[in-house]
Amino acid sequence: MDYIQNSPDDAAAMLKAVGAASVEDFFTSIPKEIRLNRPLNLPPGMTEQELLAHMEELAARNRTTESCTSFLGGGAYSHFIPSLVEQVAGRGEWVTSYTPYQAEASQGTLQSIFEYQTMICELTGLDVANASHYDGSTALAEAVAMALDHSDRNRILVSAAVNPQYREVLRTIFRQLGVEFVELATFEGATATSGLAEFAATAAAVVVQSPNFFGVVEDLAEISRAAKAGGARTIASVNPVSLGLLEPPGACGFDVAVGDAQPFGIETSYGGPWCGFIAARMELIRKMPGRLVGQTVDDKGRRGFCLTLQAREQHIRREKASSNICTNQALMALRATITMSTLGREGLRRMATLSLQRAHELHDAVTSVPGVSRPHQAPFFHEFVIQTPVDPDLLNERLLARGILGGVDLHQSYPDLRNGVLLCATERTSKADIERFRAGLAECLKDPR
Amino acid sequence: MDYIQNSPDDAAAMLKAVGAASVEDFFTSIPKEIRLNRPLNLPPGMTEQELLAHMEELAARNRTTESCTSFLGGGAYSHFIPSLVEQVAGRGEWVTSYTPYQAEASQGTLQSIFEYQTMICELTGLDVANASHYDGSTALAEAVAMALDHSDRNRILVSAAVNPQYREVLRTIFRQLGVEFVELATFEGATATSGLAEFAATAAAVVVQSPNFFGVVEDLAEISRAAKAGGARTIASVNPVSLGLLEPPGACGFDVAVGDAQPFGIETSYGGPWCGFIAARMELIRKMPGRLVGQTVDDKGRRGFCLTLQAREQHIRREKASSNICTNQALMALRATITMSTLGREGLRRMATLSLQRAHELHDAVTSVPGVSRPHQAPFFHEFVIQTPVDPDLLNERLLARGILGGVDLHQSYPDLRNGVLLCATERTSKADIERFRAGLAECLKDPR
Amino acid sequence: MIVDDTALIFEKSRPGRRTWMLPEPDGAPAEKLIPEKYLRKAPPRLPEVAELEVVRHYVRLSQKSFSIDTNFYPLGSCTMKYNPKINEKIAALPGFARIHPHQPASEVQGALQVMHDLQGYLAEISGMDAVTLQPAAGAQGELTGILVIRAFHAERGQGHRSEVLIPDSAHGTNPATCTLAGYKAVSVKSNARGGVDLDDLKKKLSDKTAALMITNPSTLGLFEEEIVTICRMLHEAGAQVYMDGANMNAIQGITRPGDFGVDVMHFNLHKTFSTPHGGGGPGSGPVACKKHLEPYLPVPRVVKRDDAYALDYDRPKSIGRVKAFYGNFGMHVRCYAYIRTHGPDGLRRNAENAVLNANYLKSRVAGRFQIAYDRPCMHEFVINGNPLRKLGIRTLDVAKRLLDYGFHPPTIYFPLIVPECMMIEPTESENRETLDAFAEALMKILDEAKANPDLVHHAPHTMPVGRLDELKAAREPIVRYKPAGGDDVVSRKS
């Protein structure tokens, strides 16, 4: 099967028009000896009816978070998605266009990105946001690159409570450039700030996450003060939903905020595609990676939008560019934009508050179960860590048998948190879910092996 | 909850602008004594999140035809729906517009209907088709009204093999007008044609269905000859998928063809909304009910489309109109149009042929089961009747226990066909489905009580 | 765009182009299964196009239509309100979309519950006792209701009643319905306030009267102040009162037809309850009636028995089916969802805000346009366009010029009793700025009519086509595409 429009007759007529005997004539520049002289070894093609059946069968081999009660978070969040998002963002014009290089024919895309940039600025309390990045982890790496670019220091302080996967990405991306990452310890689940100022005096940037990987709300203002005292840039990785309630990094003095807009209308989709965001103070605008949309006027003085400051980007700067990003995650940014528009101020407040409340109710329910303990006492948003006497793998298996997807197993990333599990609740978590979990957990913990 | 845009502040400002103290001022024409002085007794409102959960719960209380193996037909058919249909026909411009009264601002809708009308003409072999009707049953009633309008006879001959529900609708709609319906008997499942010519000499129209309710292909050419000999109009209710293979009513000499385009991209949706169609010879164009789209030119001579011959319709003719239809089923016609465009000639041939083949394979499998007999020998399309020693209700219950939705129970409509069941197959029926049914049926028939 | 793409899908067809939806049939050839004489000689000339062509064709076409999603659409009497996207999603859930109408009731309890409960909600909203969801649209609801009245009279030996009275402001479906139901439609005059002229009513009312068919609020956007009296008069004459409920949006939660004397009525779910209009349909036209008419409602009825929902066919007095199966179920689902999300308060707010928006808009334009009936309106109001003639323009010109401003025009030339009528219904889901912009456009057009009449006469100027020649379309009807040079008569005379 294929989606080729021309029929064999069309092709014949076109070949004739070109004066070619067959398509082979066009491939003469490919030496004979490297031609593939057999069909690719792939399964035979399928019609749409067959394909759909096959894919539905594969999809059915996955257990959806809807078909059970899930308390998974740890960087991917199941929030309510307004129905209009799919229908409006799914329109062909959005889905099948590319980067708005020809601004006059892409005002729709450009204006929507301009709105997205504004919303990210509003959430983070910063001045400029780019048009999107791959995801939160790579956005963080770009933020670090911005800081390094701005500094002659080569050390980055990273809180141990930053998402472990994000930290892995930093290591991968900066290892060969000789960047040194130093881990900041935590106390009661929050990044320890004592001595930070001195430490920061040798660092290009301080990187924290808030709410951090343990769900704990960091004292961004305090961290910022200390970092600034040491002359280091400050970078916060943030959960955008939490910014409906929490003081934004910009207001706390941070230079750069990054994160993933996935919670806004983007399916968890086994980890992607999502929507990394990067926002910064105005003075860093020329260090921003990726597309930026700016406002301008047309030849009649009417407002219009176009890609701007492209001199930052790889297609102009080439080897001097500080980022190599080209394709970003625009459609996901659109989903986030439409979701934020739909929620509006009141809706975001509700989403953030309900997530906060359910998580605390979950906390109270869970900690009432004998055997459950809490390693951290710092305030948290919608995630928190518990420890139990049972190995998380085993615990999750037992919960699964009860239709419950338990929390994220922390034993790999935080072996010190023995049998640590990260639990999450959102506005989609019901009180009944919480009770089901409490009861299930109690049963699962009866037998500690 | 509501979808009101204005805020209470907006409303206050507007009231002020109008000079009203409150909205009560606008309702003074409603006498106090008939005001409802309590809230409506309805369940309280729900936010979108709550509503979705509630509706998903209700939906889950229905067993879908996909979650089991279904052999149900009898006027509603589960065919393959190309994926693009939903996405393209679901666009807001199509969904949220109304009848294209202002042609210049509705060329999209109008052109799509013009294309639909053309496709219906192509399928039926007739000259003119309207923009859609409620469903197949009401389309048939309109066809009868057209024939009555054209004749001074008051009798309509209707084959006993016309969908029983359609015949019930005819009775409801014409009873008070003194129209007499006479049933034409069947032989081997096909409408008996002997003596039809004499009979037809007293009738305004002869109404048959092909493939008829037993799935049997009628000899339309022969019926047409006989009816014409008697001076009666001929009306055929047809399954549009079958017209990918079967000689169309127009080519067989029929005056009017009606049916339901539901098999083309329209979900069975518990019986509606679907898409009735009506096609006729050109001479009947001024008797056609409902909207008709015609081609014309604009003030610069460019082709354009508009509603036409509106003098036929109720909003102009009022009590002299022969139909009262206003709102039709345009969006469903659009789905059918896009589906027919997507299938194209080759796709329709495949759909029709596969349905035919699977039905005959099902026939062969089923009739191999001891106890199963066939009342009819005439050729059939994708449905056929079987009889078994078991009461259909009981049989279906047993089949259901095996995940099978058996056929349509005929005992109400055709008590003579003792324990008769109508089975259907389409291109969605797999060979495995057929074997599962055969095996299941054999088990269910073991115990004849 | 310079290259306007107006080709029909048929004109884009090329032999051999195709999509790949279904596998090649692998069973016995059709000739083996069906006698040759029944087989088609030539295939229907469906287009031969690839998938991208289909998508591009219909996506581009879609962009050529105004819609609520893209434009203010104050089409009077049609209640073009916001159609919630969630309802589209819900109706497409497999549990609602992929169920077969012949499935046993036990397997579709969710569907039956939706229908059953919706019947109850509509009964409560209308103050009636029983509801059928079967009619596919308002007009079919009308026929159903009038047939019910007919059956009622027939059973009570009142078969001689042969006339239905209809105010002259009524929608065309009302008189057309009466004829279909075998009744004579008798027109009743409106009075100067836009209400029913009681004297004329008295004159027309007789023992031949089967019913009054009244639209309330009326198509003039007015609530019938004498409705209680009118209903009493009809009942005293042994007749029934049918209400066309097209305009329920204005009064839901505020007053109930059942409480002011109506015996039977229809709803338009595609108006009051926002099921989308779909470019012309589908709609849904449930009928609600008082207890004495219930026995005559179409079968099957959706009932609840011992906690299970069922279809009841055992109604010997029923008029019978008006449609195959159970109505436009997909619309019932959307309506159910709409009512559930609103609750009693939301529905009432809808009425209040629809009426507020209409009165606000009316007051915005009242200075420059002649309001046909200058008193507080309900959900819509009508303009008498006669004075426009002095400016050398007509209502049609205003309508066409509005398109250039990005607004769908109001309903025009209806109701018939108001000359050059414009019937404007903003609905509750539009905001103040939109109403202001629309009012300004209307007034600007008056200025244009003076300053540059041609601009208005030849409008629209910014649509994909200019003003269309509707006369030509009717005089030389071309109602289907015929391939150039091709054999264009497919049907043959026998």
Added chain:
Amino acid sequence: MIVDDTALIFEKSRPGRRTWMLPEPDGAPAEKLIPEKYLRKAPPRLPEVAELEVVRHYVRLSQKSFSIDTNFYPLGSCTMKYNPKINEKIAALPGFARIHPHQPASEVQGALQVMHDLQGYLAEISGMDAVTLQPAAGAQGELTGILVIRAFHAERGQGHRSEVLIPDSAHGTNPATCTLAGYKAVSVKSNARGGVDLDDLKKKLSDKTAALMITNPSTLGLFEEEIVTICRMLHEAGAQVYMDGANMNAIQGITRPGDFGVDVMHFNLHKTFSTPHGGGGPGSGPVACKKHLEPYLPVPRVVKRDDAYALDYDRPKSIGRVKAFYGNFGMHVRCYAYIRTHGPDGLRRNAENAVLNANYLKSRVAGRFQIAYDRPCMHEFVINGNPLRKLGIRTLDVAKRLLDYGFHPPTIYFPLIVPECMMIEPTESENRETLDAFAEALMKILDEAKANPDLVHHAPHTMPVGRLDELKAAREPIVRYKPAGGDDVVSRKS
């Protein structure tokens, strides 16, 4: 339309307007759960609008963008082919969309199977031994591949290799990637035929060379005739060959990078395999490599063990993660579906028809435009726009004027080595009539340049806006909306 609706969603915001998505929080107030000092002083100024406003705003905006669904979009190097609607439907199935990346492998076997099998298909198509799906786009694939090469050299004591050679026709991501990977990008000249200048290559090749990064077919739309020799030269010098696979659409099923000497490459699923471009993304940039490089691929790897699919983290030599989780999974699903529906024959036909369409279009315009390299092209060809200057116009003018004809312009001013370049890639999914119409528009613009140069200089004339002042945008950057009069600096300096 006269009233052009260009307001931002923020400008449509009014205090108190809202939607009703979530219930009122009913638990403890936030102040009780979070210390006051952490709570926001003022809420983020998201818009306050009702649902219809959101829908209308974004639906209307959407209509202001060209797309494959609405327009021919021959953007060179981007492979703007038809994006099958079924793949959107499939990716949205709850079984693919509503799964959480922390779910245990046992609960997502279907997802892992899709990824595992897709890895295999891509390996077969490229002639490589191993594939990672983790990179989110082509550029990230490049970085991944170059880091893999770096790790390989490092392990073999070749850490001194510090340069990557890159032909001068390369995409900007190539040199940018090298810098990020800690390498020096060294440019290699192209020869007169558009291929790599072997003499220059020899000159630049040394024991400092870590790799050659070559795009084949190149951004000039040409297959590198000397690719076998080139790869041999690199290998003999101890270096690796990285291939930018952006242009795989031309050669899938025809020749395989692994068979002509490439060690590691990336795919752009959003090009060759039609995952939609989404207005700029998301994409997906899997990396395929030969056996000797496999140990260095990012973790986790998707593997199959005893009939079960699993994530393997135990790869001690791995460069580590390049992204959280496993890549843009939703794109993997679409790509998998695309490959499965095509099968081997379909993919090959794609290549053949993409190349046929490009050569046909090239021949249609060759008489009037200067084709930069006049030999059979692959999936795209480039025009040297220098001669346009004689007509007083530039490539930019042609591009803008094409918009008026309803065509998205080609890629312009890239590759850099062709002056005033236009890079035209029609893809296999466009038909002949479209190619003809596009060719005619191009030629007509040349005529217009003579007859009416202003028309071309000031194009476009039919878009929602006229030609935009991009200079102004860069000089006075306004990159976010600020409410008029409002407190426009949200962030405070500490």
